[in-house]
Amino acid sequence: MLPLLRRELVERRDWITDEELVNYYAIGQSTPGIIAINTATFIGFKRAGIIGSCVATFAMVLPSLIIIIIIAAFFSRFQGNPIVSSALCGVRIVVSLILVFTVFSLIRKTVKDWLSIVITSIAFIVIVVFRVSPILVVLSSAVVGLLAGHLRNKTP
Amino acid sequence: MSLFVIYYTFLKVGFFTIGGGLAALPLLQVYLVDGGWVNQKTFIDMIAISQSTPGPIGINMATYAGYQAMGFPGAIMATTGMVTPSLIIIILIARFMRDFNDHPSVKYLLSGLRPAALGMIAAAVWFVLGESIFHFDLFPRGNWLDWKGISMFIVFGALYYRWRLHPFFYIIAGAIAGIFIF
Numbered sequence: 001m002l003p004l005l006r007r008e009l010v011e012r013r014d015w016i017t018d019e020e021l022v023n024y025y026a027i028g029q030s031t032p033g034i035i036a037i038n039t040a041t042f043i044g045f046k047r048a049g050i051i052g053s054c055v056a057t058f059a060m061v062l063p064s065l066i067i068i069i070i071i072a073a074f075f076s077r078f079q080g081n082p083i084v085s086s087a088l089c090g091v092r093i094v095v096s097l098i099l100v101f102t103v104f105s106l107i108r109k110t111v112k113d114w115l116s117i118v119i120t121s122i123a124f125i126v127i128v129v130f131r132v133s134p135i136l137v138v139l140s141s142a143v144v145g146l147l148a149g150h151l152r153n154k155t156p
Numbered sequence: 157m158s159l160f161v162i163y164y165t166f167l168k169v170g171f172f173t174i175g176g177g178l179a180a181l182p183l184l185q186v187y188l189v190d191g192g193w194v195n196q197k198t199f200i201d202m203i204a205i206s207q208s209t210p211g212p213i214g215i216n217m218a219t220y221a222g223y224q225a226m227g228f229p230g231a232i233m234a235t236t237g238m239v240t241p242s243l244i245i246i247i248l249i250a251r252f253m254r255d256f257n258d259h260p261s262v263k264y265l266l267s268g269l270r271p272a273a274l275g276m277i278a279a280a281v282w283f284v285l286g287e288s289i290f291h292f293d294l295f296p297r298g299n300w301l302d303w304k305g306i307s308m309f310i311v312f313g314a315l316y317y318r319w320r321l322h323p324f325f326y327i328i329a330g331a332i333a334g335i336f337i338f
Contacts, residue, residue, distance in 0.1 A: 027246075027249060027256050029176070030257060030265075031246065032172065032173065032174055032245055033173060033238075033242030033245065033246070034176055034179070034214045035175060035176035037215070037238075037242040038246050045247055054243065057239050057243055061211070061215050061235050063210050064210070064215040064219050064235070065219050065232070065235060067211065067216075068206070068231070069228065071209065072231075075205070083335055087331035087334045087335045088197075088331070090308065090330040090333045090334020090338065091201065091331050092197070092201070092284075092287070092288035093305055093334075094312055094327050095203050095204045095207065095288070096200070096281070096288045097316060097326075098207065098316065098323050098326065099285075100285070102177070103277060110271055115267070115271075119272050120271040120272070120274050120278070122275065123271070123272040124275040124278045125275075127182065127275070127280075128282050133186065134172060135172050135183075137272050138272060142269050144268045145264050145265050145268020146261060146264045146268065148264070149260065149265075150261075150264065
């Protein structure tokens with residue numbers, strides 16, 4: 001998504017600089033919410049304050065709203081059809097496959113030291129086996145990260 | 157189910173999702189599937205549609221789930237709920253703390269959050285696999301090895317590994333293959 005934003009906002013409209021875009025995107029990655037929405041909100045705020053951020057966010061979700069509502073309305077009519085349901089069996093396999101590939105590429109990007117291996121494995125296990133709430137996992141991993149970071153900093 | 161429940165549910169999803177792409181998946185799995193809004197099969201179909209259409213996957217999923225629950229108003233409420241935390245938090249940061257990412261504590265928090273998010277995404281993918289290919293819950297159910305599914309997984313896996321096209325093409329190819337195989 002970053003190249004698309006760059007072409008539109010930096011090159012064509014000259015709304016923000018390259019450096020600002022990278023900075024907003026980085027903040028979007030580290031705050032609650034979806035990166036694309038966060039970045040759009042940030043740029044909208046920078047251009048036109050609170051109204052600007054609301055407009056930017058609304059515009060960002062509008063294509064999803066239109067396209068998905070059309071598909072969902074259309075799709076529900078064909079769900080009982082036997083041809084559609086065998087097609088969906090195939091689709092589910094392909095989706096699983098794409099998800100598995102995505103997880104492996106995320107592992108390569110995220111898992112760097114022993115702490116990240118431990119946190120990743122524990123998060124996986126407590127959700128699959130014990131069905132712990134993801135909210136609890138998010139909160140406790142944030143605390144662990146904070147404690148580990150400060151401890152490491154104190155003992156160089 | 158009321159519009160307020162839809163809004164509040166996606167507000168939580170929006171608040172506890174950090175990142176892009178599949179980051180919202182674990183929370184959606186819990187609220188939508190475990191919460192009884194949709195079954196696991198429909199959930200996977202929603203992922204398929206969200207991945208092969210434009211727009212962030214999390215927003216597409218929210219719109220879809222909201223529409224399934226309460227039609228057009230449901231879709232609007234779900235999407236609004238999902239973006240509310242972004243709006244509030246980003247406006248606060250943009251206004252008061254531009255150097256947000258320079259705080260060491262933010263870096264430390266993320267060093268815990270990123271791997272946890274990965275583990276949770278992997279868990280959501282585990283549940284998806286358990287429905288689409290292997291038919292297990294925590295342990296295999298009877299007749300859990302679906303050979304047709306596994307063969308298709310392997311063949312498409314090899315193709316996807318070799319040619320990394322947009323998911324849309326593979327999802328269409330999977331639909332066509334599904335009609336002949338299942």
